[in-house]
Amino acid sequence: MKVRRELEEMGRAARRAARLLARASGMRRDDALARMADALTARRDEVLSANEQDHEAARANGANESFLDRLLLDEGRLAGAAAGVRGVLSQPDPLADVFDERVLPNGLQVFKRRVPLGVIGVIYESRPNITIDIAALCVKSGNAAFLRGGSEAVRTNSALAGLASECAAAAGLPRESVQIVRSTDRALVGEMLGMKDYLDLMVPRGGAELVRRVAAEAAMPAITGGVGVCHAYVDRKVDVDLAVAVAYNAKVSRPSVCNALDTVLVHSAIAPAYLPKLAAEWSKDGVEIRADRRALTILGQSAGEGVRPAAPEDWGREYLSLTASVRVVDTVDEALEHIEAYGSGHTDTVLTEDDAVADRFVREVDSGVVLVNASTRFNDGGELGLGAEVAISTNKMHARGPMGLRELTSYKWVALGSGQVRN
Amino acid sequence: MKVRRELEEMGRAARRAARLLARASGMRRDDALARMADALTARRDEVLSANEQDHEAARANGANESFLDRLLLDEGRLAGAAAGVRGVLSQPDPLADVFDERVLPNGLQVFKRRVPLGVIGVIYESRPNITIDIAALCVKSGNAAFLRGGSEAVRTNSALAGLASECAAAAGLPRESVQIVRSTDRALVGEMLGMKDYLDLMVPRGGAELVRRVAAEAAMPAITGGVGVCHAYVDRKVDVDLAVAVAYNAKVSRPSVCNALDTVLVHSAIAPAYLPKLAAEWSKDGVEIRADRRALTILGQSAGEGVRPAAPEDWGREYLSLTASVRVVDTVDEALEHIEAYGSGHTDTVLTEDDAVADRFVREVDSGVVLVNASTRFNDGGELGLGAEVAISTNKMHARGPMGLRELTSYKWVALGSGQVRN
Numbered sequence: 041m042k043v044r045r046e047l048e049e050m051g052r053a054a055r056r057a058a059r060l061l062a063r064a065s066g067m068r069r070d071d072a073l074a075r076m077a078d079a080l081t082a083r084r085d086e087v088l089s090a091n092e093q094d095h096e097a098a099r100a101n102g103a104n105e106s107f108l109d110r111l112l113l114d115e116g117r118l119a120g121a122a123a124g125v126r127g128v129l130s131q132p133d134p135l136a137d138v139f140d141e142r143v144l145p146n147g148l149q150v151f152k153r154r155v156p157l158g159v160i161g162v163i164y165e166s167r168p169n170i171t172i173d174i175a176a177l178c179v180k181s182g183n184a185a186f187l188r189g190g191s192e193a194v195r196t197n198s199a200l201a202g203l204a205s206e207c208a209a210a211a212g213l214p215r216e217s218v219q220i221v222r223s224t225d226r227a228l229v230g231e232m233l234g235m236k237d238y239l240d241l242m243v244p245r246g247g248a249e250l251v252r253r254v255a256a257e258a259a260m261p262a263i264t265g266g267v268g269v270c271h272a273y274v275d276r277k278v279d280v281d282l283a284v285a286v287a288y289n290a291k292v293s294r295p296s297v298c299n300a301l302d303t304v305l306v307h308s309a310i311a312p313a314y315l316p317k318l319a320a321e322w323s324k325d326g327v328e329i330r331a332d333r334r335a336l337t338i339l340g341q342s343a344g345e346g347v348r349p350a351a352p353e354d355w356g357r358e359y360l361s362l363t364a365s366v367r368v369v370d371t372v373d374e375a376l377e378h379i380e381a382y383g384s385g386h387t388d389t390v391l392t393e394d395d396a397v398a399d400r401f402v403r404e405v406d407s408g409v410v411l412v413n414a415s416t417r418f419n420d421g422g423e424l425g426l427g428a429e430v431a432i433s434t435n436k437m438h439a440r441g442p443m444g445l446r447e448l449t450s451y452k453w454v455a456l457g458s459g460q461v462r463n
Numbered sequence: 464m465k466v467r468r469e470l471e472e473m474g475r476a477a478r479r480a481a482r483l484l485a486r487a488s489g490m491r492r493d494d495a496l497a498r499m500a501d502a503l504t505a506r507r508d509e510v511l512s513a514n515e516q517d518h519e520a521a522r523a524n525g526a527n528e529s530f531l532d533r534l535l536l537d538e539g540r541l542a543g544a545a546a547g548v549r550g551v552l553s554q555p556d557p558l559a560d561v562f563d564e565r566v567l568p569n570g571l572q573v574f575k576r577r578v579p580l581g582v583i584g585v586i587y588e589s590r591p592n593i594t595i596d597i598a599a600l601c602v603k604s605g606n607a608a609f610l611r612g613g614s615e616a617v618r619t620n621s622a623l624a625g626l627a628s629e630c631a632a633a634a635g636l637p638r639e640s641v642q643i644v645r646s647t648d649r650a651l652v653g654e655m656l657g658m659k660d661y662l663d664l665m666v667p668r669g670g671a672e673l674v675r676r677v678a679a680e681a682a683m684p685a686i687t688g689g690v691g692v693c694h695a696y697v698d699r700k701v702d703v704d705l706a707v708a709v710a711y712n713a714k715v716s717r718p719s720v721c722n723a724l725d726t727v728l729v730h731s732a733i734a735p736a737y738l739p740k741l742a743a744e745w746s747k748d749g750v751e752i753r754a755d756r757r758a759l760t761i762l763g764q765s766a767g768e769g770v771r772p773a774a775p776e777d778w779g780r781e782y783l784s785l786t787a788s789v790r791v792v793d794t795v796d797e798a799l800e801h802i803e804a805y806g807s808g809h810t811d812t813v814l815t816e817d818d819a820v821a822d823r824f825v826r827e828v829d830s831g832v833v834l835v836n837a838s839t840r841f842n843d844g845g846e847l848g849l850g851a852e853v854a855i856s857t858n859k860m861h862a863r864g865p866m867g868l869r870e871l872t873s874y875k876w877v878a879l880g881s882g883q884v885r886n
Contacts, residue, residue, distance in 0.1 A: 063826070148841065157860070261684070261860045282881075289884030289885060398879075407875065409875070411878040424876065425567060437873070440875065440876070452863065455832065455847075457841075458705075460836070461712030
């Protein structure tokens with residue numbers, strides 16, 4: 041009961057903050073972001089020391105390496121977060137956006153004006169840079185942020201959210217523009233998912249279990265996303281070295297995140313030339329391969345102990361680690377069917393020199409981001425030019441793929457008349 | 464159980480149809496619409512005779528006038544529906560839309576391509592022209608329509624949906640591009656709301672009870688909308704005759720629909736000049752006024768029996784009939800607070816010659832459509848240039864206000880590369 045009362049108080053404060061944020065000038069909102077970016081450098085030690093405590097506690101609790109990697113902040117990642125805030129800051133003010141203007145035959149002047157959604161609830165796990173990304177995106181777009189991070193990162197997240205909140209206040213915006221739930225009581229998540237009077241949108245960022253729970257329980261609209269079962273289809277007509285380099289990057293550059301590659305589908309005509317080279321590259325980083333029967337036959341002669349037969353559950357699995365599955369297919373159709381059956385609508389890439397194959401892949405793969413001859417790792421708000429992202433949506437409603445500033449807004453229709461009435 | 468099995472079969476057919484529709488050319492989809500518009504004229508008698516049967520049955524069941532009006536189709540409304548289909552037909556193909564193109568510094572060529580949502584479920588009451596509006600909007604935008612109309616209009620709706628489905632087939636599209644549930648079993652609605660594997664979006668079109676039920680029970684994303692508690696604020700600085708004409712039109716031109724005016728808020732400085740004139744106009748059509756104390760004092764001297772004191776429940780009430788509430792306010796703030804407290808986020812208009820007041824109203828009223836010196840009746844897809852509408856959303860997510868073709872689509876990100884990898 042006490043928890044609920046506290047959350048409701050936070051919710052009311054968030055509503056008030058959202059109303060003021062929606063009316064605040066773009067200059068004031070930008071000022072808050074500039075202060076956040078500066079504070080991430082100026083108050084670096086304070087944040088890193090909070091993160092060190094979280095990291096040590098997690099390690100003592102036996103957290104695995106992928107988890108510890110996601111939790112970790114260092115000077116580099118903090119500088120990256122500050123650069124992310126500056127990237128968001130440099131974007132045009134989404135609330136200055138007026139679009140779809142027209143004058144109707146009766147003289148009514150109609151247009152749409154972009155408006156904030158209101159209060160954005162975000163429930164996330166480990167990665168603490170999310171705190172600052174979301175604070176920046178919300179404040180810039182005139183939304184209040186209502187955050188609940190993972191309990192293992194509570195010190196880091198509180199430090200970052202406190203910093204963002206103080207920067208908002210210093211810019212003349214409500215302190216409650218950014219709020220974080222500091223209690224680590226697990227019942228909180230359920231309470232938050234019921235707060236439809238206070239939260240206009242719920243964004244889960246975390247593993248499949250969290251995403252499923254939010255989709256099932258959230259009383260407000262919720263984004264589904266963050267679960268990326270990512271495929272690369274290597275066509276028969278392909279630059280083998282390019283396809284090795286892309287699949288290597290997609291798997292190895294940061295295996296713990298949702299846009300990392302999970303499954304390679306390779307055309308049988310190129311598989312004997314391609315797979316051994318890929319396996320050799322991957323083996324340098326210790327990637328474990330789960331291979332179908334035909335891939336196993338090909339790799340059996342060249343690869344070492346890092347290759348195992350794939351089990352049925354390897355298809356459609358998000359590894360989040362240095363593991364990947366490989367399957368040999370005989371046609372583009374087989375690859376498309378595999379992706380339709382096992383993909384999560386997140387990110388898929390085709391590696392081919394055949395324009396017709398690329399075009400079909402782009403048209404028929406029903407995913408948020410579809411790439412040609414490029415790494416799946418580019419499904420990312422920063423990489424795609426949004427500054428940063430609040431989530432990567434696999435929904436088709438509202439927003440799909442990386443959600444930046446514009447995706448945190450709605451619009452209102454405005455019609456300016458001179459006494460028009462309807463017949 | 465039989466019902467569920469039938470619905471699932473329809474759902475699977477809709478999925479297949481949606482996949483084919485998404486890949487069909489714009490020419491083929493347009494051909495289906497052209498055939499629908501023609502068939503509404505050519506097969507007019509068949510539709511009108513089905514409607515006559517529905518109308519007689521409803522009248523025999525004691526349906527009220529507002530209900531009977533919504534149910535009615537006549538040659539004029541049928542011609543209107545055909546014109547609506549032609550209006551949708553004449554819109555550009557939303558699926559040809561490629562937008563937000565850019566080339567990233569690493570050479571990746573990024574853009575978004577518009578794609579259909581998939582299968583659109585629509586549960587609606589009475590107004591049978593919705594059947595044809597939605598069939599046209601769905602087919603044009605490459606979505607399959609899965610319809611469930613009110614049981615009182617089942618003959619009319621089945622005739623219209625059958626006609627649309629045959630036109631789709633004649634154009635070489637799947638017959639199941641448009642399907643309607645013909646059973647009037649009330650348990651169907653609950654079953655449909657659970658069909659998240661088959662329906663990508665649920666659109667309720669009907670009264671407040673239906674909208675609430677769908678919001679509470681739908682397992683898939685759902686549009687909230689159609690409940691319009693519409694306000695007009697008559698400012699102190701106003702052209703009285705214009706403001707009378709607009710409020711007259713907004714209330715009287717079609718009282719049974721959601722964009723009809725419900726509440727007039729009038730500044731105390733102009734109320735004595737304005738209200739008697741408004742009441743005199745309204746009384747010609749028999750509008751009943753629910754007046755607050757101050758409005759009552761003003762109207763007591765001039766108006767007849769059509770004026771009664773407002774009860775607390777008159778604020779925030781959608782009348783859907785020839786009744787309106789009137790309140791005298793002393794400031795713009797009071798009007799804005801009233802609308803914030805009692806509005807439904809649907810449609811509100813300000814009648815003023817003061818640009819500052821108009822600007823504040825437009826900024827601060829948080830509704831889907833906000834008008835200045837124009838009738839609330841313009842919140843309508845056809846009137847605002849969308850051709851027709853699938854619903855009028857009061858959600859902020861995805862789409863707000865009238866939802867036309869574009870609002871029935873999502874997009875995918877496409878990135879064309881030449882071997883780009885991420886650092």
